[in-house]
Amino acid sequence: xxxxxWLLFLLMIFxxxxxxxxxxxxxDFIPPxxxxxxxxxFSTLALSPFLFLFRRGLPRDKDTLSKLLLLCLINxxxxxxxxxxxxxxxxxxxxxxxxxxxxxxxxxxxxxxxEEVKTxxxxxxxxxxxxxxxxxxxxxxxxxxxxxxxxxMFLGAFTWAVTTVYYKKFLSHVNPTxxxxxxxxxxxxxxxxxxxxxxxxxxxWTGTNLGIVLYSSLAASAIGSTIWLILLKExxxxxxxxxxxxxxxxxxLFGWQLLGENIEVESLIGSSLVLMGVYLVNRT
Numbered sequence: 001x002x003x004x005x006w007l008l009f010l011l012m013i014f015x016x017x018x019x020x021x022x023x024x025x026x027x028d029f030i031p032p033x034x035x036x037x038x039x040x041x042f043s044t045l046a047l048s049p050f051l052f053l054f055r056r057g058l059p060r061d062k063d064t065l066s067k068l069l070l071l072c073l074i075n076x077x078x079x080x081x082x083x084x085x086x087x088x089x090x091x092x093x094x095x096x097x098x099x100x101x102x103x104x105x106x107x108x109x110x111x112x113x114x115e116e117v118k119t120x121x122x123x124x125x126x127x128x129x130x131x132x133x134x135x136x137x138x139x140x141x142x143x144x145x146x147x148x149x150x151x152x153m154f155l156g157a158f159t160w161a162v163t164t165v166y167y168k169k170f171l172s173h174v175n176p177t178x179x180x181x182x183x184x185x186x187x188x189x190x191x192x193x194x195x196x197x198x199x200x201x202x203x204x205w206t207g208t209n210l211g212i213v214l215y216s217s218l219a220a221s222a223i224g225s226t227i228w229l230i231l232l233k234e235x236x237x238x239x240x241x242x243x244x245x246x247x248x249x250x251x252x253l254f255g256w257q258l259l260g261e262n263i264e265v266e267s268l269i270g271s272s273l274v275l276m277g278v279y280l281v282n283r284t
Contacts, residue, residue: 128277
């Protein structure tokens with residue numbers, strides 16, 4: 001990545017990493033689907049002025065619009081699944097499970113984007129994923145311990161990988177800011193239906209909860225997700241996804257500092273492997 005993209009990337013991983021603790025705290029008081037709905041709603045409102053600024057770049061052909069609609073639905077349901085799983089997980093472990101995404105991206109990118117399987121990149125991805133596995137096994141002694149929340153987190157990771165490769169293949173010509181506005185705005189509709197039918201759109205409306213929703217909306221969804229699409233438009237999908245493995249490390253640190261979650265020796269080993277993997281993936 002060039003310097004400008006590295007700076008954007010560092011801002012994104014900080015916003016996303018810190019957001020896991022914020023989400024975990026918010027989910028103690030706000031139902032998961034309603035929480036995602038509020039995130040999408042506030043983010044759309046915050047980004048709406050850009051619709052006027054970039055109005056000439058709005059897609060108008062039916063093919064692009066139909067592809068965007070499908071992407072919006074997959075994205076909304078995937079994030080909802082992750083939040084449902086996070087209700088029962090620690091914030092750091094939720095991030096670890098979600099960031100199995102680069103492995104799915106690698107497989108899908110090789111199949112659908114025809115990205116080259118470079119030895120050093122593959123080695124970096126394997127080492128980084130080993131680090132994620134170590135972080136995961138600090139909590140569970142074996143994969144037989146997988147539960148419904150874990151499966152929901154994995155489903156969220158897989159759908160994120162699908163949206164990543166789908167956007168890169170079919171929609172990278174769309175302005176990233178506009179694409180994110182549409183992803184969030186259109187995603188409000190199915191989330192509103194799910195929230196009303198499954199959770200009756202109930203939550204405790206306090207100043208603290210409002211602050212949590214606003215941070216998660218503006219920092220993670222509005223700014224973070226827009227940066228993600230900008231980088232995805234310009235960078236290699238596998239390299240970008242593998243580099244994002246740093247996010248669980250930041251989430252573990254924030255979970256330890258803000259929520260009192262434990263950091264053990266396995267966490268340090270796993271984090272070291274992740275960083276080594278990210279270095280190898282980005283090495284030229």
